[in-house]
Amino acid sequence: MADHHNHNHSEKHHHPAPKNYGPIFAITIVLNLLFVAVEFAYGFLTNSTALIADAGHNTSDVLGLLLSWGAIILTRKQPSKRFTYGLxxxxxxxxxxxxxxxxxxxxxxxxxxxxRFSQPPAIAGLTISIVAAVGIVVNGLSALLLMKGSKGDLNIRSAYLHMAADTAVSLAVVLAGVAMLYTGWYWLDPAISLVIVVVIVIGTWGLLRESLKLAMNAVPENIDVTAVNDYLYQLKGVTDIHDLHIWGLSTTESALTVHLVMPNGHPGDAFIDECVRILEEQHSVHHCTLQIELGSTDHACSLTATKPVLPHHH
Known part of the structure; x- marks a missing residue:
C-alpha cells in the first residue's frame, strides 16, 4: 500500500555530541599525550618499569580517545548512495x-x-607518587570533561571510562608510592595493580555487553519495546501490527520499521506525522518507517513468521 519514511525530525536536535565534544576530545588528547611524554621521560630517568608500563597503558587510552573522537566526526558525514544512513x-x-x-x-x-610478585623491584616511591599525582589531575580533568556526555552516549561513555579508570590507577599509584617510601613494602605495587584491574574489568564488562548488543542490532537499552508495541496497537484504525523492528543507528540514535494493518486504508500524512512525533518524543525512536496495509493478504516476513514481535490481545 504505502510506505512512509520520516527522517527529518531527529536531525535537528538529537546530535549534541558531535557539536559539543570535538573541542573536549582535542583537549583531553593533548593533555594525555603530554602526560605520556612526561611518564616515559621519568620512567627512563628513574629506571622505573612501573612508570614506563603505565605510560604504555596511557598510550592505549589516547588511542581510545582518538577512536571515540574519530567516530563522532564520522557520524556527522552526510548519507551517500552506498551508506544511506551515513556513518x-x-x-x-x-x-x-x-x-x-x-x-x-x-x-x-x-x-x-x-x-612482579615473585621479585618486587625496589622503586623510587617519591618520584612515582609525584608523577602519578600529575596523572590524577590530567585524567581526573579529562573524566570530568567527558562525564556529562557519557550519560546518553555509549561512545563517549567508553572514553569517560578510560579516563575514570586511569584516575583510579593514578590514585592507587600515589598511595602505593607513599606507602613504599615509608615501609619498603614493594609488593604493594603489584597488589594494588591487581585490585585496579578488577575494578576496570567490572566497569568495562557492561560497556562491552551493551556495545555488542548494539552491534548486533539489538533494541537499545533506553527503549521499551512493549510500550512501543502497545502504543502502535492502540492507534485508531489499526487492527494488527507485524514486523516491528527497532535497532540502534548509532550510540545516540535509533530506527524503527513496522507494518500497520489498517483495513480502512491509508489514514493520511497528518496521522503518520503524529505517530512519528510521539515515537520520537515519548519512546526515543528517531527514524521511523511505517508501512500501511489493508490486511487483504499475508504480508508477514520470514524474520518474524506470521505473528507480531509482541502478540497483543484486544
Missing part, C-alpha cells in the same frame, strides 16, 4: 573497540603485576 554506526564500533582495548590493557597490567 553513524561507527560510534557503536568505537565503543566496542574501546571496551576490548580496556580489557586488553587490564590483561597486560595483571600479567605485569603477577610477574
Amino acid at each position: 553513524r554506526s561507527t560510534s557503536i564500533l568505537a565503543a566496542l573497540a574501546n571496551a576490548m582495548l580496556l580489557l586488553v590493557a587490564s590483561g597486560a597490567i595483571a600479567w605485569e603485576a603477577i610477574e
